[in-house]
Amino acid sequence: MLQIYNSLTKKKEVFKSVEEGKVSIYTCGPTVYSSSHVGNFSAFLMADLLVRYLKYKGFEVKWIMNITDVGHLTDDNELSDSGEDKMEAASKKENKTVWEIARHYEDLFMKDLKTLKILPAFKYPRATEHIEEMIDMIKLLDEKGVIYETSDGVYFDISKFKDYGKLSGNSLEALQAGARVEVNEDKKSPFDFALWKKLTGKNEDHIMKWDSPWGTGFPGWHLECSAMSKKYLGETLDFHTGGEDNKFPHHESEIAQSETANGKKFVNYWMHKSHIVLNDEKMSKSLGNFFTVQDVMNKGFSADSIRFTFITAHYRSKLNFNEDQLNESQKTIDKFNDFIQTVLKVNTSDCEDETASIIKSAKQQFEKGMDDDLNMSVALASLFGFMKSIRKNIESGNVSKESKTAVLDFMKELNSIFEVFDFDEKKEKEFSKDEQDVINKLIEKRNKFRAEKNWAEADKIREELIRMGVNIADKK
Ligand SMILES: [Zn+2]
Structure with missing residues (x-):
């Protein structure tokens, strides 16, 4: 029997699917504002390995990987909601429209998936094509009384979700004791996250925008995954996978939204890919050790050797990726x-x-x-x-x-x-x-x-x- 380490319970558990013989898997895909570096693909290859092994075992697998093409802010990993949309920032930098940026980097990403022989997902839903589903989810959350509106957006009141922090350990108390975030006067708590951002202040000229009951604006990043996973896989998923850095605040917030809106357990098994380091250093643009899949291949390595390196190193151990x-x-x-x-x-x-x-x-x-x-x-x-x-x-x-x-x-x-x-x-x-x-x-x-x-x-x-x-x- 397959046992998987569940990041939520922090122990190995025997896998049992919601529906017999079938498995649903949701993977957080890329934010298409720049090229993905080779290390990013280790998380997608972990999901590919899982999908392939489940198929080998005879399961019928439905795999969804989203494309984030709006709403991922430059400081979203710090839970402060005051950054700029990564798509908009890239558009200014490269002097292209946000739509050109989105499609260009999505194409590159798809090409790399193919090069690394990652199985095609059932669908790659784009956030910008699921705004209606996101608005519906905010309405559901409104009915449950967990949201509030401010001058610059609509926020999830995390004090209303008692289990906040169950995945990452970042409960409201822990956050209050530790993290420092930029204070937004309007918000009840600086740790509440955005479901909808209005076109004011920094976001006044946001190009990607839609009408909503709370004014013209754009969705929050976390909301996208809750809405799209529900549309394609239902209210309770077998697996949700992603990189370790997606755990907080992204996945923690997905849980709060989905479980409040649907009144059901969101995910049965959470799987997170450990960080990859390159020659003992974190891969990053600022450190100058940013390599795309193509860069590595241009150095004479085969795509298969990249694939094999990532799937054979255990996904929970820290891999030092080098020549x-x-x-x-x-x-x-x-x-x-x-x-x-x-x-x-x-x-x-x-x-x-x-x-x-x-x-x-x-x-x-x-x-x-x-x-x-x-x-x-x-x-x-x-x-x-x-x-x-x-x-x-x-x-x-x-x-x-x-x-x-x-x-x-x-x-x-x-x-x-x-x-x-x-x-x-x-x-x-x-x-x-x-x-x-x-x-x-x-x-x-x-x-x-x-x-x-x-x-x-x-x-x-x-x-x-x-x-x-x-x-x-x-x-x-
Ligand atoms: Zn996600």
Whole structure:
């Protein structure tokens, strides 16, 4: 049974879906005011891994990822509501309309999702196309008596939601004791968050605007996700995922809105992706270590190595993303693909072999790891053991036709999760006399290391040979 660490209860829980056999997942998508950096995709790849594993387990998955194209303020992470809309700020900076900015960065984002082979979501709803649903939700909140209007907007009175803080620990008392925020005279509490912003003060010239019962304006960022998740997935979601930095105030506020408006539990399992650091530093524009997916690929790394690095590092551990990591990932991918080539080329014989039981136990171990909060290191270890056992059978010439098919089918099943394996049989390569000399020397050197049981050095040479297009099999 799948167990997932629930950020809300802070413990691993057995997963049970609201509707049998079906799973609903909502992921907070990007705010499309600039390029996403490669680290942002680690959160989307965590969701991709979850979606793929649930599908592997036979669930029918409905996945929604929103596009925030209005209302995300520059200081929204501090809960002060006095910043500028990120979209509007980018529009001024780049001298383009907000709409041009929104569509341009949305296109880039979609391209990167595809490059990293992230499964398509059921829908990518844009905030600007769901204003009606957001206004409806404010009306519902109004009926419950938890909102109030000021000269510059409509606010959620967090003192009316006693569970505020249950996700992040930032209850009203904790906030009052700690955080410093800019005082807005009109607000009952500086910690109340905006549901609707009116076109006054800093927002007087806001281009994206809509009519509402509270005057012309635009929605608050948190409201967008509550309204869109409800529209597409209903009142109680199985999973809600996002980056760790979305936890507060964004997700905390989503809970307050949705649970008050709908009178139901909002999310059964919250999953948050830990921060990614780049060469031990936080990725940020100001530090000058801001890389897009394309930037990393331009340095000669494959998209698959980025994908593999993010899905195989456990999502709750802090990943230090650097060139060594990417090189390691590429080596592991090559190892898998080298194994697949060996299996594709194997000469089968009429024999009884143990392949079926080797696959069965590898599959069990793999699922045991994945079922334990997507523990990839356990899952991967089972596959390395599996490849070793199958190679042994191949080397001793004991592989039947059925076994060969079964191994390839298992690898294909796994690839529905990893998506980095290559099943095209590669043609034999012709080498010149000089190249053959180099290859033979490397093989001799490798044999020497093997005789000395220096496996690390021997493996290095094997990798070098693979890069040259030479596949070595050690037979009796
Ligand atoms: Zn969100």
